[in-house]
Amino acid sequence: MSKNLTTRSEDYSKWYNELVVKADLAENSGVRGCMVIKPYGYAIWEKMQAELDRMFKETGHQNAYFPLFVPKSMFEAEEKNAEGFAKECAIVTHYRLKTDPDKAGKLIVDPNAKLEEELIVRPTSEAIIWSTYKGWVQSYRDLPLLINQWANVVRWEMRTRLFLRTAEFLWQEGHTAHATKQEAIEESEKMMNVYADFVENFMAIPVVKGLKTETERFAGADETYCIEALMQDGKALQAGTSHFLGQNFAKAFDVKFANAEGKQEYVWGTSWGVSTRLMGALVMTHSDDQGLVLPPNLAPIQVVIVPIYKTEEQFQAITTSVNELVKELRKLRISVKYDDRTTQKPGFKFAEWELKGVPVRIAVGPKDLENGTFEVARRDTLTKEVVANEGISVYINDLLQQIQESLFNKALDYRNTHITEVNSFEEFKDVLENKGGFVSAHWDGSAATEEKIKDLTKATIRCLPLEGVVEPGTCVFTGKPSSRRVFFAKAY
């Protein structure tokens, strides 16, 4: 197959858009801003879900499901949150269509079926969930509530891009309620760490953990923890957020509990989420001009085997040998596909599986059968070697782990060489324009300065890194005193 893929250096953005479609991950739908996640893309998302779900349950959370719709009065109860999402809400106003009296076979909205109160399609579920928690919490014995939901949400974005920014997206949202401030803060931090663990160890994407500034914080939160990743074009991508909500939603929805002394107190809350946006991060971190590169931990197919033959007899002999190998690999829980299609040539198959990012490709021809070998190719390095039949399944298993680590280390190297300390605004702009990545700079702490820098450079403060060295300095923009460096970057 011919890939016809734009290269990253030609046009990174176009490369991404093409790759997502050509690798069968997703496509735009006939509905403005909404995507179709295709089976191959969805299989990757399912692997992400399974692993995250396991991690959530191991940390004591249970799944539940809350309504898609939020009545307007409920939506606006927590004012900051409502204000933050009001500009991008899909709103249900009617509940029935009727036959168009003027056009046969056409339907119109029935004006007699207007809702008494409009319903907002959830952009996030704090409002509906906290209005429910009110009924679930009476005493400190009912706390903590540790609940997660897998759901679709809708934010009416004007400019959309597959996975990165879509009107509808899939996500999980954790919503927890606690008796003390300290416990809620610990929960927010714990879930940020769960996300970092998942993104680094399963997606092979290194992240910076940090705190958002007030400007970038989730509307309705007292503090937002985040993990920030760096894409190959030097732009940052927020990969997950975990919010300490203080008592904001408890106060808005009157969620109180009787403490051990019988005194009524407001509950403390957190919420945290990651979404199908992670699919975009996955593509942009590892893939290359030949197509997708998938980390073995998330690849729906980890190993593909392609037979190379001229005669039917050779094909039969190869298939017999491959069937053995497939059995051995499956015993090690390796996901393997034998591509025995007779309608396509090996070259076509090689290109297709390269495009789809299968981590390891094994080719086997008559010569290999004679020699008792296989040709093993790595997708990440595009290198190949000849490996003896004997003990090959263990070799492949090790190789998959090696690829997983190698992808992480490569991304980590890139990330580490793309954190640049600057001490003047000239330097700031220069690094941002010519090198990209995180620009570590002093900032005076004011939203006004943050805003001005954004207007001038398009860079935003990605986070106040948790592991950053706190050292005094002067703001690169205003020269005012600063207590610590923060990370700026252009971002998705």
Next chain:
Amino acid sequence: MSKNLTTRSEDYSKWYNELVVKADLAENSGVRGCMVIKPYGYAIWEKMQAELDRMFKETGHQNAYFPLFVPKSMFEAEEKNAEGFAKECAIVTHYRLKTDPDKAGKLIVDPNAKLEEELIVRPTSEAIIWSTYKGWVQSYRDLPLLINQWANVVRWEMRTRLFLRTAEFLWQEGHTAHATKQEAIEESEKMMNVYADFVENFMAIPVVKGLKTETERFAGADETYCIEALMQDGKALQAGTSHFLGQNFAKAFDVKFANAEGKQEYVWGTSWGVSTRLMGALVMTHSDDQGLVLPPNLAPIQVVIVPIYKTEEQFQAITTSVNELVKELRKLRISVKYDDRTTQKPGFKFAEWELKGVPVRIAVGPKDLENGTFEVARRDTLTKEVVANEGISVYINDLLQQIQESLFNKALDYRNTHITEVNSFEEFKDVLENKGGFVSAHWDGSAATEEKIKDLTKATIRCLPLEGVVEPGTCVFTGKPSSRRVFFAKAY
């Protein structure tokens, strides 16, 4: 704990509504007709999902995800389907809220943010999926498409009941496309059989497989296969449907393929779904006046262990013994909970786990420690016996299987004694009123008769059973000739 549960004989409907809430399965939300599925209920749904998903994948299907919204013009493309769902659609007309100029802190729908084309919140996804399939199918080599989606859908029902009928519900919907009519019919039948297998073997609910009449058929289908279950009050419940769509959606969305001879043909389609409604069927089939009765295959907790003690020393000794047992049971992949709460008495715990339907309860006190025994209670029969420590994990494992089978057999007995052949309309009404269940009767095949019988008795034709004996007779209502008996019942 005091259950205060209405009994089935007092008021079956009230018993159901109370039980769903008291057993922590679900509750009504602040959004009209929408439910909150609570963690315990959701855990059961997750077990159903996992098993169904495994079965779908084993039969060659892949998961994908399609948009929540359907533009009105797309929605109305297949006329019968559009007409069938038009009366119960949630419709998005606007995409932004703004601050109410008259009331501080309140939001109103921004009239300037009206959508050019209204969006229907999917009541089912045939329209959006077939509009997508158009781009996926060119040649016979692209077929079959075997795709499933796990999603939420919305149908604006006026009268709602937890799980049984809610405005929003969760479901899976399979949508397949085939090159031949025969293959599509086989797919519809295969999925009906997958559903029957799941409902009988996992949910322990016997079903009747059959075909719907034209009146009861899915709007847009040429044929609807269904599985029908019988609840303890003698009413039927449609547990799953599988539709042969003919070429209806292919024609509406112009989905053609080039066959092996290069000739253009319309694709043949199927769709099939089961929903959170199954949770209602589960509750109503097995549960009793003491609370839920869950089949072991779907119970989130299969075994609960309650310690009975007076002194701290006894508690410690019991816990040591229980920890061993827990380890052994987990080795057999049995889901077990040790209820070591010190805040509640054994009697309270017994009642709570009875209410929540845990299949097996083990109690252990100082006497048991001395004698090397446990007290094992079955939830389904409410019987208990003393079992020796030695080999108890295997005993429990066998017991769980026995309970699973026993629940199915009990429901099967009930079902089988509630299929009654009648040969006159007097008999028909008498059986329906005084006995309930499926009434097997001759029907003249006309929609008019079906309608009249429904008006007079509230009974609908649940299905033309596939395994029914085809024998000629005369319609119980009109006396006209009939080629076979069909099953009538009052239904949920």
